[in-house]
Amino acid sequence: MEIYRSAADLEAALGTEIGPTDWLTVEQSRIDLFADATEDHQWIHVDPERAAGGPYGATIAHGFLTASLVPYFMNKLRTIEGIRMGINYGLDRVRFPSPVRAGARIRARATLIDLRKLDDGAVQVTNRVTIDVDGSAKPGCVVELLARYYFADAAGS
Template identity: 50%
Template sequence: MANIKIESAEQLLASEGLELGTTDWLQISQERINLFAEATGDHQWIHVDPVRAAEGPFGACIAHGYLTLSMVNLFLPDLIEVSNLAMGVNYGCDKVRFPAAVPVGSAIRSRGQIVSVEAKGAAVQATIRVTVEIQGSERPACVVDTISRYSFKQ
């Protein structure tokens, strides 16, 4: 269930600066990393070779940065639910950063904040900063400003 529920364009337009809270923790397994490697063709040893990665700079396999980024799509509906829509689309991302690696077996979660909201014709565009945190780490795994456009039912 989402932390925040938005049901109208007016409510979304008034939500700039709103903190969305956090999601539940999710463990990143070697199986998830391997499946991502298969889907993208990125089989770099630091992600998929536990023996070699154990002797590498992180001491274990790490999740792909883009795997971590893709988890934002899983976490966003837990941060915010926008209903009464005719349509909602992912418009893009700004300022993607990967401050820390996610070692295999780590637990991650997301924290969100609505950083800007503006009317775009009949739609409302919202930029939501999603910070992917690593349990026990001071630095986040990923910080991204996601941009979505919502068209509400009339």
């Protein structure tokens, strides 16, 4: 777990990879709950019997389910202290190079790839987050996560 206390700490971390996290198992029950929440009940996600004969040999997690776990993993990788507020600002370049089969274990690592100081006193950071799939040569998800942090002191120092 990395701890950052200022914009200067974040800036010093540019280009540094943190992680990986511990493994998290993606159970069929989580996939089913995500399907219910998003109304995406495609058989490749929710029908284990049919999916067994499909292209992946099992049901797979929705790509957006995998991406939705990025904040969970980021909270396991780092803490930012001394902020009044932190917000998710968006995502860039979301890719799903490999499926995440039901029952697979995933973990994440992140690299801070950009930092910009904004006029309103916020610091905008971009982290490239890679979600590894146990036993797969390719990651299940690679995303650039944009976040804004407002430090308690307006200068962010």
